Structure formats: C-alpha cells, structure tokens
Amino acid sequence: MSDILIQNGTTRSGDRVDIEIRDGTIETICAAGSGSVAAFDRADRFDADGRLVTPTFSEPHTHLDSALTVDVAGTNETGTLEEGWELWQACREQLDKSAVKRRAKRVIEWYVTHGVTRIRSHVDVTAPHWESVDALLEVREELSHLVDLQLVAFPIDSVVYDPETPDQLETALERGVDVVGGLPHGEATREAGVEHVQHVVDLADAYDRPLDLHIDETDDPNSRYTEVLAVETREREIGDRTTASHVTALHSYPNTYARAVVQLLADAGISVVTNPLSNAILQGRYDDFPRRRGHTRITALREHGVPVAIGQDDIVDSTYQYGDGDPLTAAHTLVHFAHLNLRHNVSALWEMLLEESAQVVGTRQYGLTPGSAGSLIVHGCTDPFDVLRTREPRALVVKDGVPVARNNRQLTILDDGKRPVDLSRRPE
Ligand SMILES: [Zn+2]
Numbered sequence: 184m185s186d187i188l189i190q191n192g193t194t195r196s197g198d199r200v201d202i203e204i205r206d207g208t209i210e211t212i213c214a215a216g217s218g219s220v221a222a223f224d225r226a227d228r229f230d231a232d233g234r235l236v237t238p239t240f241s242e243p244h245t246h247l248d249s250a251l252t253v254d255v256a257g258t259n260e261t262g263t264l265e266e267g268w269e270l271w272q273a274c275r276e277q278l279d280k281s282a283v284k285r286r287a288k289r290v291i292e293w294y295v296t297h298g299v300t301r302i303r304s305h306v307d308v309t310a311p312h313w314e315s316v317d318a319l320l321e322v323r324e325e326l327s328h329l330v331d332l333q334l335v336a337f338p339i340d341s342v343v344y345d346p347e348t349p350d351q352l353e354t355a356l357e358r359g360v361d362v363v364g365g366l367p368h369g370e371a372t373r374e375a376g377v378e379h380v381q382h383v384v385d386l387a388d389a390y391d392r393p394l395d396l397h398i399d400e401t402d403d404p405n406s407r408y409t410e411v412l413a414v415e416t417r418e419r420e421i422g423d424r425t426t427a428s429h430v431t432a433l434h435s436y437p438n439t440y441a442r443a444v445v446q447l448l449a450d451a452g453i454s455v456v457t458n459p460l461s462n463a464i465l466q467g468r469y470d471d472f473p474r475r476r477g478h479t480r481i482t483a484l485r486e487h488g489v490p491v492a493i494g495q496d497d498i499v500d501s502t503y504q505y506g507d508g509d510p511l512t513a514a515h516t517l518v519h520f521a522h523l524n525l526r527h528n529v530s531a532l533w534e535m536l537l538e539e540s541a542q543v544v545g546t547r548q549y550g551l552t553p554g555s556a557g558s559l560i561v562h563g564c565t566d567p568f569d570v571l572r573t574r575e576p577r578a579l580v581v582k583d584g585v586p587v588a589r590n591n592r593q594l595t596i597l598d599d600g601k602r603p604v605d606l607s608r609r610p611e
Contacts, residue, residue, distance in 0.1 A: 185557065185584030188223040191215045192236030193565050194551065195533060202236065204557030207583035211553060229579055229586075235562040235570055238551050239300040239580065240510045240536060243543035244395075244428050244456045244494030246337075247304040247322070248315035249274070249501070251286040256501040263468045264400065267502030268339065268369075274501065275310035275339075283318035288326060290498055293508035295329050296588045298560035298577045301544045302330050303395070305337035305364055308355040309348055320359050329587055333544060335395050337364035342382050343375040349382065356390050363387040365396035367408040368432075376408050384415040393424040395456075395543075400429035402466055402477055404436050413447035422451030426543050428494070430455055430479040431462055441480060449487040454543050457481060458496035459517040461503040481521050485531065490539035493517060493532075510536055511574040518571070529568050557584035563592075564607040573606040 185207040192200055192215075201218030203211040211218070220228065249256075249271055256274035259266050287304075294302060306319050316334075323332040336355035342348045342365070352363065365383040367376040380396070387394035394416065399406045409430055416422040427448065433441055448455065457479050466477020481491050493513050498506035514532050518524050523532060541549045548556040563575025576590040594603035 186223065186227055187557070187581060187584055187586065188218050188220065188228045189236060189559065189561065189581075190218060190220070190228060190230050191233055192231035192561060193233055194236060195530075195567055199233065200236070202551070202559070204581070204584040207557050207585070208548070209551070209553055209555045209557050212551070229561065231561045231578070233565050234578055235565055235567055236551070237533075237537060237560050237562065238541070238549060238555070239558040239560055239582065240298045241301040241492075241540040241544040242294060242299050242495055242508070242510065243303050243426070243492035243540045244458055244496055245302060245304050246306075246497050246500065247287040247290060247302075247319055248278075248283060248306045248310070250290045250498045252500045253504050258504070259501050261468065262464060264465045264502060267465075267497075267500070270501035271307070272339065275307060275315070278310060278312070278314040280314045280318045283315045284322055287319060287322045290508055291322070291326055291330055291332075295580060296577065297507075297509040297511070298580045298588075299508065299510060300330050300558050300580070300582045300587070301333070301541070303333045303335060303362070303544050305335040305395075305397075306355075306360065307339050308336045308351045308360070309338050309340035309345070313358070316355055316358060316360060328585070329582065331544075333362060334360045335362040335364040336360045337397070338366060339369070341370055341375065342379045343370060352383070352386060356386075356392065362393045362395050363390065365394075365398070367396065367411075368399055368401055368406045377411050380408055380411045381415060384412070384419065384421070387425070388419045388421055393426070394421065395426040395428060397429055398427050399432035400462070401432050402435050402469065402475055403432060406432045409433070409444055410447055413444070413451040413453060416453065417447075417451040422453045425451070425453045426456055427453050428456040429458060429462065431466055431477045433479045434466075434475060434477050441483070445480065445483050445487050445489065448484065448489050454490040454492060454539070455479060455484055456492045456494045456543060457517065458494040458513070459520055460506060460513050461496035463516055463520050464503065476520055478517075478521050481517075481523070490542045491535055492540035492543045493535050509574065510540075511571060514571060515574060526568075529571065532571060533567055558582045563590070569607060569609075575607050
C-alpha cells in the first residue's frame with residue numbers, strides 16, 4: 184500500500200490543496216476539495232484539516248554510534264567538547280554491535296515520529312573492531328522502510344600521526360560507508376590539520392564520494408581549516424558535494440577574514456551545517472565574561488548563497504546529554520541563539536530546515552511537486568510560524584506513500600473551566 188490522498192492541507196505559501204500519492208510518488212496536487220476522493224479507499228485518505236503540509240525533514244548531522252551512550256560513557260563534568268571526546272574514546276573500547284543497533288534504532292524511531300525520513304550519521308571509524316560501523320550498516324538496511332540512512336566515515340584519531348587511520352577510512356568506504364569525513368582541528372599542529380584536509384579531499388575525489396568534515400568546531404580564531412577545504416575542493420571541482428559541519432570559529436574570526444572565508448565557501452559551492460543544540464552548550468566554555476555564543480555566521484553565509492542546514496548533532500551522549508531527534512527543537516534554539524526571531528526570518532528557517540538540509544543529504548525526488556517522492560509531513564498547526572513556535576507533534580508522517588507515524592492528538596484539560604488547551608490555534 185503506497186497510495187494515499189492527503190485532503191485539505193495548507194502549503195507554506197498558504198494554498199489549500201489535496202495531494203494524491205500513487206505508487207509512492209506524488210501524482211497530483213490540486214485545489215482542496217478537487218482531489219479524486221472516490222479513487223481512494225477511506226483508509227487511504229487523511230484529512231489534514233487545514234494543517235501545514237511539507238516534505239519530510241532531512242537530518243544533515245548526527246552521531247548514531249554514540250547516541251544514548253551517556254550511561255556507558257559517563258557524564259561530562261566540564262561541558263567541553265574535549266572532555267566529550269575523552270569520554271567517548273574510553274566508551275568506544277567496549278562497544279557491542281547489538282547494543283549499538285538497539286540504541287540507533289530507538290533514536291531513528293524518535294526521528295521518524297518527528298517527520299525525519301533522511302538521516303546523515305557520522306560513525307567513528309577509528310573505534311576498534313568495526314562494531315559500530317557494522318551495526319549501522321545493518322540498521323541502514325533493516326530500517327530502510329522508515330529512513331534513508333547515509334553514513335559518514337568519521338576519524339576521531341589523527342589522520343597524520345596515527346598510522347592506522349588512513350587505512351581505517353578506506354576500509355570503511357569499502358565496507359559500504361557512503362561519505363568521507365574528517366576532523367582537522369583535532370590534529371596537534373596547524374600543518375597536520377592542513378595535511379588532514381588534503382588527505383580526506385584526495386580520498387573523496389579518488390572514491391568519487393561526498394565529503395563532510397567536522398571543521399573549525401572551536402572558539403579559537405586561529406583554527407583556519409575551512410579556507411583550506413574551500414580551496415582544495417574548488418581545485419578538484421567537488422565543492423558541490425562537500426559539507427563543512429559546525430564552522431563555529433567563523434563566529435570568532437575578525438570580520439575581514441570572516442568575509443573572505445564566506446566568499447571562499449560560496450565560490451567552492453560548499454554547504455554548511457550548523458548544530459545549534461550542541462554548540463550552544465559546547466562553545467564559550469573557555470571564556471570568562473563576556474561569553475561568546477559560538478554559532479557560525481548564518482546570515483552572512485546565506486546572503487552569499489551558501490546553503491546552511493540545521494543539524495541535531497549528538498543525542499544523549501558524553502558530548503550532549505539532551506536531544507530527542509526533533510528538527511523543530513534545533514530550529515527553535517537557533518531562533519534564540521542566532522537572533523533569527525524576526526518575522527521575516529520565518530521563511531529563512533523553513534528553507535534551512537527543508538531545502539538546505541535536503542541539499543546536504545541528497546535531493547533526489549525531493550519536494551512537494553508532481554513526480555517527487557510521496558514523503559511528507561502533516562504538521563500540528565496551519566501557520567508555519569506557529570509550527571516553529573509550538574513544535575506541536577506531527578499529525579502524520581508519510582514515507583514513499585506509506586504512513587510511518589501519526590499522532591493521536593489528546594489535548595490537556597485546564598481544570599479551571601474544564602476546557603481543552605490548544606497551543607496550535609489562536610482565538611478567532
Ligand atoms: Zn558531530
């Protein structure tokens with residue numbers, strides 16, 4: 184069963200529509216009330232009751248290998264990224280494939296209920312024994328009816344000074360990991376970081392794979408590897424399949440240099456992922472007062488045509504102990520930390536959540552148009568602003584024409600007057 188009729192949905196531009204999905208693909212979008220109701224069984228029709236309908240969300244950056252490991256890894260007492268890495272390095276010694284699979288599947292279920300059907304997850308390929316790589320490769324197959332999972336070969340150990348790391352990266356790609364990852368600011372010296380970038384760019388070029396680095400995720404204004412990534416990928420003409428994740432140092436660069444880096448990213452065609460939840464708590468940890476926010480320069484990047492996706496990053500691990508896989512929670516945090524609270528920012532936030540995040544993970548058959556995949560969300564409210572404001576549960580999530588999650592909405596009753604309280608609707 185991959186046919187479904189969504190009746191009376193509202194698009195982001197405010198049109199009321201019916202959406203007919205046949206064989207997993209959107210066949211027709213027409214004015215509400217004019218859909219072929221008789222052609223669909225009652226069980227294959229869903230009344231959106233005027234709620235917002237969008238394509239499903241894409242998660243551009245998470246770590247399913249470490250998700251839900253905080254009880255194993257221990258609690259981060261300093262709140263720094265560095266302590267998070269140290270705790271993970273001890274934790275990864277004891278990974279067990281079946282436990283990694285159980286945790287990853289639970290988090291994917293959370294994602295799906297929030298309307299995410301495409302996920303890019305980094306996996307530490309320098310962890311011993313391949314337990315987490317093999318676990319996530321199996322999960323990718325076993326849950327393919329729920330999500331399209333993409334894996335990034337992420338090296339925590341040094342690419343330059345640890346002799347096994349280059350082989351581990353290549354072996355991961357040969358085992359079926361999709362994307363080349365990197366972590367140049369984790370290297371001991373500037374020169375090693377540059378060599379690290381050059382190594383992973385060469386690898387992505389040689390294997391004809393996308394590239395996605397954790398890069399300049401620090402408050403240190405002297406961490407300057409994004410410029411190297413931009414120039415190296417531009418030279419090989421692979422910038423359009425390259426992602427720079429975090430780039431928080433851009434926040435701390437002098438304006439003149441920041442402008443040059445933004446231009447280099449735009450010229451290379453690179454996308455950026457901002458991870459507002461984790462970076463809100465990881466950055467500024469070495470500052471006294473005033474304390475820097477440590478987010479990348481979103482408005483400047485987008486003004487130069489650089490797509491900026493919104494990622495969740497870690498979920499309940501030693502780096503970030505919160506997280507529930509809801510892109511609307513990440514966007515809501517970004518509203519506050521990036522001063523994106525003005526009314527005209529609403530459309531920018533939706534472009535980042537939808538089109539720009541999809542651009543990182545892949546846009547094959549993406550969109551709400553005839554011929555696109557029948558993967559969509561019926562949200563909890565009608566107005567795109569109210570969806571961001573309330574983060575109401577998604578009413579229905581459909582992947583390739585098949586419903587994969589729905590919310591049986593129960594409103595809380597206010598004891599005073601015994602009235603149900605509805606966050607999603609304002610008084611007439
Ligand atoms: Zn990350």
